[in-house]
Amino acid sequence: MKWKNFLIAFGIEIATFCVCMIVDLLLDMKMLTPMIFILGVFLVSRYTEGYFYGIAASIASVLLVNYAFTFPYFAFDFAPTVSFISAVCMMTVTFITSTMTTQIKRQSQVKAENQREKMRANLLRAISHDLRTPLTSIRGACSVLLEDGASLSDAQRRTLLAEMQENSDWLVRMVENLLTVTRISADGGVKINKSPVVLEELTESAISKFNKQHPEHPVRVDIPEEFILIPMDAILIEQVLVNLLENAVQHAKGMTELCFSAKVDGTEAIFAVEDDGAGIPEDRLPNLFSGYLGSERIPADNRKHNMGIGLSVCSTIIHAHGGTISAENRPEGGARFRFSLPLEEKKDEQ
Amino acid sequence: MSNNKYRILVVEDERSINSLVEAILTANGYQAILAQTGAQAQIMAVSFQPDLILLDLGLPDMDGQDLIRLIRNEFSIPVIVVSARTDERDKVKALDLGASDYVTKPFGSAELLARIRANLRDCLRNRESGMPQEAFHAGDLGIDFGKRRVTLLEQEIPFTQTEFNILALLARHAGKVLTHETVIKTIWGNSDPGNVKKLQVNMANIRKKLGETPGATHYIFTEIGVGYRMLEEES
Numbered sequence: 001m002k003w004k005n006f007l008i009a010f011g012i013e014i015a016t017f018c019v020c021m022i023v024d025l026l027l028d029m030k031m032l033t034p035m036i037f038i039l040g041v042f043l044v045s046r047y048t049e050g051y052f053y054g055i056a057a058s059i060a061s062v063l064l065v066n067y068a069f070t071f072p073y074f075a076f077d078f079a080p081t082v083s084f085i086s087a088v089c090m091m092t093v094t095f096i097t098s099t100m101t102t103q104i105k106r107q108s109q110v111k112a113e114n115q116r117e118k119m120r121a122n123l124l125r126a127i128s129h130d131l132r133t134p135l136t137s138i139r140g141a142c143s144v145l146l147e148d149g150a151s152l153s154d155a156q157r158r159t160l161l162a163e164m165q166e167n168s169d170w171l172v173r174m175v176e177n178l179l180t181v182t183r184i185s186a187d188g189g190v191k192i193n194k195s196p197v198v199l200e201e202l203t204e205s206a207i208s209k210f211n212k213q214h215p216e217h218p219v220r221v222d223i224p225e226e227f228i229l230i231p232m233d234a235i236l237i238e239q240v241l242v243n244l245l246e247n248a249v250q251h252a253k254g255m256t257e258l259c260f261s262a263k264v265d266g267t268e269a270i271f272a273v274e275d276d277g278a279g280i281p282e283d284r285l286p287n288l289f290s291g292y293l294g295s296e297r298i299p300a301d302n303r304k305h306n307m308g309i310g311l312s313v314c315s316t317i318i319h320a321h322g323g324t325i326s327a328e329n330r331p332e333g334g335a336r337f338r339f340s341l342p343l344e345e346k347k348d349e350q
Numbered sequence: 351m352s353n354n355k356y357r358i359l360v361v362e363d364e365r366s367i368n369s370l371v372e373a374i375l376t377a378n379g380y381q382a383i384l385a386q387t388g389a390q391a392q393i394m395a396v397s398f399q400p401d402l403i404l405l406d407l408g409l410p411d412m413d414g415q416d417l418i419r420l421i422r423n424e425f426s427i428p429v430i431v432v433s434a435r436t437d438e439r440d441k442v443k444a445l446d447l448g449a450s451d452y453v454t455k456p457f458g459s460a461e462l463l464a465r466i467r468a469n470l471r472d473c474l475r476n477r478e479s480g481m482p483q484e485a486f487h488a489g490d491l492g493i494d495f496g497k498r499r500v501t502l503l504e505q506e507i508p509f510t511q512t513e514f515n516i517l518a519l520l521a522r523h524a525g526k527v528l529t530h531e532t533v534i535k536t537i538w539g540n541s542d543p544g545n546v547k548k549l550q551v552n553m554a555n556i557r558k559k560l561g562e563t564p565g566a567t568h569y570i571f572t573e574i575g576v577g578y579r580m581l582e583e584e585s
Binding site for chain 1: 438439456546547550551553554557562563564565567571572573574575
């Protein structure tokens, strides 16, 4: 990395010099030489970082033009005003180009930084909003039990405790999702560990996990009978399945049937989670997976306190696997979430 | 021995979880011994001779994996690893190093107690190796180890040699997780990773013969990324 700038600058200068020699020898057009060198210096300033290599290249260019391409040939001669003026021109071009490119680079860096900062702020706001509701409920139930526990009936106490358990389960899943996101997006690098997983085993594990949380919503399973191996990080894909099923429970109002299906289509496996609930509002479809909605979009009475972190986790995981994910409303009503996973490990992955 | 309570060493540095586990254990007739560091755990393991160790992998003073190795060198008592879901790989490593089972945080008391029960029984059975188990019954499933017969609802189901061996292995350790590596080593005598697929195919056949489908699993549970666990026998 350290040598990259040097190599770029050096390469461009050599190339410039060679082009000039060729032009000079073949066409005998000396007037082109300074122009070609200016182009060279411009390119160096553009493609190296900071000022140093640009200025070094322009000094080298002035010396080379002076030495090789102006009379007396192959000797230095600093007297003529011509070479002095061309030197000044070149320095100016270099300086301005370097300044500009450096500035542009910095600006885009600052912009990306701002973008990231904004995302982080949005995420934090979403999380704190999402955490507050269940925490308030748990905290409230605790204080009731501690302070007025004696005057409550057994059934009332059990209801409070069950609610506490449900809310803390929700918090746990939320934290797991967040941990997954940070694990996958840390350093921008993706560290997923694929190994061949039996479709049936994955399905069984995910469905039984979901059933434990939501015994009131049986899932209809439709997967091929054959023995199918799919390369994946099973823990993460299981999380995607559970998130999608849970998303249906939370958002598909009036759902009577929840269905999970999977099939093999050519070089990929296609999974689908479908419900017959209220469907997804059209205006939310385009950025369903991009995560955290702005605070202005949180409905004041959002009891389900879920801002789509689960779905953006799904999208992060699937993309890290080299697959795709999409959501649509079914013509017969309800929502369908679909994702695909490549069946064959691409060689250039990792 | 029988009127003595089982002693369980709980190695966990977080006080709130410590007191929670202690409450669950004492309420269910176990004696809990608490250690908050790996060093303490080693001393207590020697002086109290616990029947089982419940070990959190994230200890302040040493790597949980190292502690498992140290414990394994000196004792043959079961070690149940307590881990967060995100340490999936640490968990598998711990099992391969000789931990006997795991529970994932956050766990319910029923789950914790089931693990402890299954592992204590498994350990006891290993010690009384003179008296091999003759039969296994759970739900509608019956296995006769001597006659190598499997019945479901009194109907005999034909199994191949390998399938029966796998099923019998799982049944003998019912309630306890068996990693892919453990099963492969026991059934095929080596740990060639190429055998994972063989195991997966055999498991698929076993599930089919037992009528297990995703969402309606009764006997063999997949612990994804780890291994398999058989339903506990009724006592």
